[in-house]
Amino acid sequence: MFNTVQIICASEKNRTLLRGIFKDLGADAVFSFDLNDALAILEKARPAAVFIVDGGDPPAEIQLREIRRAAPFIPMIPLLKRRDSGRAVALMRAGAFDCAQYPWTAEALAPLYKKAMNLSGTAFELDSKALRSKGRTLALLLAGFCAFAGFSGGAYYGYKKYTPPPPAVKNSFALPYSHATGIVIKKGSVLISDWHSQAVYEHNTKDFNILKVTSLPELTPVAMTTGHDSLWLAGTDGVMEKRMLDARYTRVSRAPAMKPAPDGVCFDGLYFWTADSRAGEIIKRLPLEALPVFKTYKYPGGLIGAFTCDTRFLWVADPRYKALVKLSLDDPDTIISRTELPAYASKTMKITALASKNGKLWFAGEDKGLGLAFFKDEPKQ
Amino acid sequence: MNRNSELIPVAITASMDLPPFWGRFARLSPDEADLSSQFRLARDGELSLSFELAGRGFGEIRARIVRALRDRDGYYNYFLVFPDPAQTAALRACIEAFP
Numbered sequence: 001m002f003n004t005v006q007i008i009c010a011s012e013k014n015r016t017l018l019r020g021i022f023k024d025l026g027a028d029a030v031f032s033f034d035l036n037d038a039l040a041i042l043e044k045a046r047p048a049a050v051f052i053v054d055g056g057d058p059p060a061e062i063q064l065r066e067i068r069r070a071a072p073f074i075p076m077i078p079l080l081k082r083r084d085s086g087r088a089v090a091l092m093r094a095g096a097f098d099c100a101q102y103p104w105t106a107e108a109l110a111p112l113y114k115k116a117m118n119l120s121g122t123a124f125e126l127d128s129k130a131l132r133s134k135g136r137t138l139a140l141l142l143a144g145f146c147a148f149a150g151f152s153g154g155a156y157y158g159y160k161k162y163t164p165p166p167p168a169v170k171n172s173f174a175l176p177y178s179h180a181t182g183i184v185i186k187k188g189s190v191l192i193s194d195w196h197s198q199a200v201y202e203h204n205t206k207d208f209n210i211l212k213v214t215s216l217p218e219l220t221p222v223a224m225t226t227g228h229d230s231l232w233l234a235g236t237d238g239v240m241e242k243r244m245l246d247a248r249y250t251r252v253s254r255a256p257a258m259k260p261a262p263d264g265v266c267f268d269g270l271y272f273w274t275a276d277s278r279a280g281e282i283i284k285r286l287p288l289e290a291l292p293v294f295k296t297y298k299y300p301g302g303l304i305g306a307f308t309c310d311t312r313f314l315w316v317a318d319p320r321y322k323a324l325v326k327l328s329l330d331d332p333d334t335i336i337s338r339t340e341l342p343a344y345a346s347k348t349m350k351i352t353a354l355a356s357k358n359g360k361l362w363f364a365g366e367d368k369g370l371g372l373a374f375f376k377d378e379p380k381q
Numbered sequence: 382m383n384r385n386s387e388l389i390p391v392a393i394t395a396s397m398d399l400p401p402f403w404g405r406f407a408r409l410s411p412d413e414a415d416l417s418s419q420f421r422l423a424r425d426g427e428l429s430l431s432f433e434l435a436g437r438g439f440g441e442i443r444a445r446i447v448r449a450l451r452d453r454d455g456y457y458n459y460f461l462v463f464p465d466p467a468q469t470a471a472l473r474a475c476i477e478a479f480p
Contacts, residue, residue: 086392
């Protein structure tokens, strides 16, 4: 069958994980415990590609060599247990088509699975510019003639009719990562935390070019906010860390783990607020070292997708209402207004981070696996 | 145009704070290259590339992304230029001597 893939994996836990992933990809997965098992059924299964879990016995290099001997043209893809470019390049030199990085997800493995069917070699050129210039000369001559003819006619209309429109303000930006968890607006830049790469990205506000990436290997950030010239990051373990807004976001203190771990956090200038989307709770906390609970409120809307606050309101991006929900800081049990969010017109849109600053609301999330950030003016109601 | 027997693997450093990515050259000339990778890189970004060509190791070759396209399989195809003349000359010498 065209969609059959063979997977060499000794661990039962990994087999269960991979079985689910390849089922999601629409592949028919045939599992082998080890290399001998794989070679024994290779001819019978006739897979379109072989995936090898790295770290097994014998090493992946030997498995690649032996499978290549039996099936010289089959694409082989080692599944790495961590992101290691040196290991990936070494395995690709040893015959692997490409390598998958950990964590293995359907989203990450889909391109590898799809691409595994097409193979060719690197093409070399010595004078690519010279070769292209011949074609360019003819194209430029043709373009010049057309431009002259078009200009004489167009100039007349251009003078009378057209005035150049003002440049459109861009309010949506693609992100090179797709697991945003928090967004903080600074003067001239925007900070976004990403749990998958365990990093905080600083973007230029105007064009969203990346100014800085700070890796946080000891923390998986699930929420982020700012307050009193410091950065607050919540981890998967429910621990909230206070960090300085310096070049490395140096840690200042850690609050004891909150249970359940919050997935939204903000500071209204006086109190800290955390949100738990699973329980649908918004918790007001005192700004003391342990951030003790002051009061817990039940979220009156549909579902908390992303959460933030400013000095006046609490804001929630609600995927069930497909709207931006505004709540009062004094009485979060009541919805003040809900404003439809056009971004939710896409069924795959997930807004996962929200911030409010100077009358603008900033959103970050992902749509069809691609990260994006955008802003809109605060609703008038 | 000459062609290698395989797509050359490349280690890609996009930021000093993140572990490197990887990909393969689909086309390589002394001034520019087409790079195919499963990873999404920042457009207009500066990269540092390490790879082996005809048995010779090239490390920290500076490259700039001019254009990025995602194909229907989900792979990213980057059109790169090499801005460093000294590195370009070394690549040219190696490709000229390529069998």
